[in-house]
Amino acid sequence: MKRIIIIGGGPAGLMAATQLLKSDCEILLLDQKTSVGRKFLVAGDGGFNLTHSETPSEFRDKYDSEWIKKAIRQFSNKDWIKFLKQIGIETKVGSSGKIFPADEIKPIQVLNAWKEFLAPKVQFILNTRFVNFDENQVEVDISTSLNTPGKTEKLDFDYLVLALGARSWPVTGSDGFWVPVFEQKGIAMNEFQASNSGLVLYENWLGDLEGKILKNIQTTCGNQTCSGDLTITSYGIEGKPAYAINGAKKNGKTRF
Numbered sequence: 001m002k003r004i005i006i007i008g009g010g011p012a013g014l015m016a017a018t019q020l021l022k023s024d025c026e027i028l029l030l031d032q033k034t035s036v037g038r039k040f041l042v043a044g045d046g047g048f049n050l051t052h053s054e055t056p057s058e059f060r061d062k063y064d065s066e067w068i069k070k071a072i073r074q075f076s077n078k079d080w081i082k083f084l085k086q087i088g089i090e091t092k093v094g095s096s097g098k099i100f101p102a103d104e105i106k107p108i109q110v111l112n113a114w115k116e117f118l119a120p121k122v123q124f125i126l127n128t129r130f131v132n133f134d135e136n137q138v139e140v141d142i143s144t145s146l147n148t149p150g151k152t153e154k155l156d157f158d159y160l161v162l163a164l165g166a167r168s169w170p171v172t173g174s175d176g177f178w179v180p181v182f183e184q185k186g187i188a189m190n191e192f193q194a195s196n197s198g199l200v201l202y203e204n205w206l207g208d209l210e211g212k213i214l215k216n217i218q219t220t221c222g223n224q225t226c227s228g229d230l231t232i233t234s235y236g237i238e239g240k241p242a243y244a245i246n247g248a249k250k251n252g253k254t255r256f
C-alpha cells in the first residue's frame with residue numbers, strides 16, 4: 001500500500017486528509033504539537049466564521065489568485081457546509097452572511113467531530129516535528145515525545161503534503177521555523193504577509209478607549225470601501241473595515 005504523509009494538522013492538513021480518504025493509501029498526519037487544530041481553536045475564541053453563505057461564484061470572486069479559484073471550483077463554501085453537516089455540525093448564517101456553528105456548538109466540538117471522522121483511516125502522529133525531506137523520506141524530530149533531545153527519525157513516503165501554516169500565533173505551532181528547510185534546498189520562498197492586520201494609530205487620542213466598539217463605520221482607501229464595526233485596541237484599530245484598507249494599502253493601490 002502506498003503511503004501519504006501530511007505534515008501539519010491545521011485546517012489545511014485536516015482538509016487534505018479528508019480529500020485523500022478516497023485514495024487507497026495509508027495516511028499519516030504529523031504535527032509538532034501535542035494536538036492538532038490549535039489555531040482553529042484560537043479562531044474559535046473570536047468570531048469563528050467557518051465560511052460565507054454567498055453563492056460559490058460570488059465566494060470565488062473574492063480571491064485574486066487563479067489557483068485558489070480553481071480549488072474553490074472543486075470544493076466550494078457550499079461543499080464545506082455540506083461536509084460539516086455530514087460530520088454532525090449544524091451551521092447558522094450570521095447577520096453579515098457569514099456561516100458560524102449553530103448556537104450550542106463549541107469550536108472544540110467541531111474539531112473533535114472532524115478528527116473522529118478521519119480517525120478510522122488517518123493515523124495521527126503528534127509531538128513530531130518535520131525538520132527535513134528528500135524525494136522519498138521525511139526526517140522528523142521526535143525528541144519531545146521521547147524526551148531525548150535531538151532524536152530524529154526518517155519516515156518513507158510515496159506522496160508528501162506540506163500544510164505547515166504560516167508564522168503567527170507561534171504558540172499554536174504556526175512558527176514558520178520550516179522556512180530554512182526549503183531555503184537550504186534553494187527553493188524560492190515568498191515573504192509571509194499578514195492577511196488580517198489591524199492599523200496602528202500613531203496619534204495618541206485613544207486614551208482609555210481600548211475595547212470600545214465603533215459601530216457601522218465605513219472606511220475608504222483608494223477605490224476600496226468597506227463597512228462594519230471597528231474595535232479600538234491599545235495600539236489602534238481592528239476589524240473588517242481596518243483589514244480592508246490595510247489590504248488595499250498593502251497592494252499598493254494608494255498612499256495612506
Ligand SMILES: Cc1cc2nc3c(=O)[nH]c(=O)nc-3n(C[C@H](O)[C@H](O)[C@H](O)COP(=O)(O)OP(=O)(O)OC[C@H]3O[C@@H](n4cnc5c(N)ncnc54)[C@H](O)[C@@H]3O)c2cc1C
Pocket residue numbers: 007008009010011012013030031032033036037038039040042043044046047048049050051128129130131163164165166168169172173174175176177178
Ligand atoms: C485570532 C484568530 C482568529 C481567527 N478567526 C478565523 C475565523 O473566524 N475564520 C477563519 O476562517 N479563520 C480564522 N482565523 C485564521 C485561521 O485560523 C487560519 O487561516 C488557519 O488556521 C490556517 O490553517 P493552516 O492549516 O494553513 O495552518 P495552521 O492552522 O497554522 O496549522 C499549521 C499546523 O502545522 C503544524 N506545523 C508547523 N510547522 C511544523 C513542523 N515543522 N513540523 C510539524 N508540524 C508543524 C502546526 O503545529 C500547526 O498545527 C483566525 C486566526 C486567528 C489567529
